[in-house]
Amino acid sequence: MIGEKDIVIFDVRSPEEYKGEKILAKRGGHIPSAVNLEWNRVLEKEIPIYKPAEEIDLLLKKAGVTRDKRVVVYCHKAMRASHMYVTLRLMGFENLTVYEGSWIEWGNDPHTPVTNPS
Template sequence: MDEDVVVSAEWLAAHRDDPDVVVVDVRDNWEYDGIGHVPGAVNIPFDAFRAVDADGEGGEGMLPDPDEWRALLESRGVEPSDTLVAYDDTHGVFAARFLVTALVMGHEREGELRFLDGDYSAWTREHPVESGSVEVEESVYEVERPAETPLVDVAAVAAAVESGAVVVDTRSPEEYAEGHVPGAVNLDWRELVDEESRGLKPREAVEAVLASKGVERGEEIVLYCNTARRISHTYVVLRWLGFEDVAFFEGSMTAWEAAGRPTERN
């Protein structure tokens, strides 16, 4: 992902009919069918690509099994070279999780990943919607996970804490106060979102929020939450801004506490 990862509704309107662009709606099926969706979008609900249980210290957290991911994308007609544009109706947090999953599963080996700024509401303000399912032709999709990913495990996070890396807890202040990784700073992922537009705050405003937390370029940054959903949004934002040294603690607090690691309260 790069600075082009975040796209507007206008960009989507201009590219939606491109045969190499697949729009992915990650809302529940009843919302997709009943409320409506971006014309031509395929439905891949969040629960469809979410493992049921985190797996402790191994680093894989709640990522889906690669074979299940492959079958899921094939059933929606996704090709390895497609540009995937994901959206939800929750400020993009679930869409971001889809994109991070695709990244870890190697989609950027041939294809590209895009995040619709302002979620579904950004589209509905000025563009038509449709209801019902979209018929697609099943594809052939191979999962080839890259040799290097941003994922880190419990041991790597513990080492980052010792080395003075900027460990970022993206949960609410209340959750953070109840217990967090020692030394972590609290950056509620919603601080980067404009509640009125439902999209990201202007770039300068986002940069200012990050800087106020010590999240700056040149620092080693480690992100976590509870089960890696909320950090997906923050990860996408940081990649959009051009941050390079960003680690993704997939196991998050679930794995940290399961491993018996210490927590801090304040």
């Protein structure tokens, strides 16, 4: 899964969690090759409703999340990832999955590879 060209590992945690600056497991950072876009960036700030679809599509494309790839979404405990899963479904993505173990599983397992740019 890691580094495969037809799969996007999509981390929807905060940039601080992704970078390993905010550590909520034994290790901080992210799954190698994962791209990051915080889950709430697809919502309006004033009222928690979705931004226009065109704006969401641009955010996703900028992050490298495209419909031609299988998208594996994760966060810390799969709650934020579930929100993004629904968002992607509404946006027409079909080849999706949520990594249910998310970072709480990955970051606490000493045998999994981690990218920690901090």
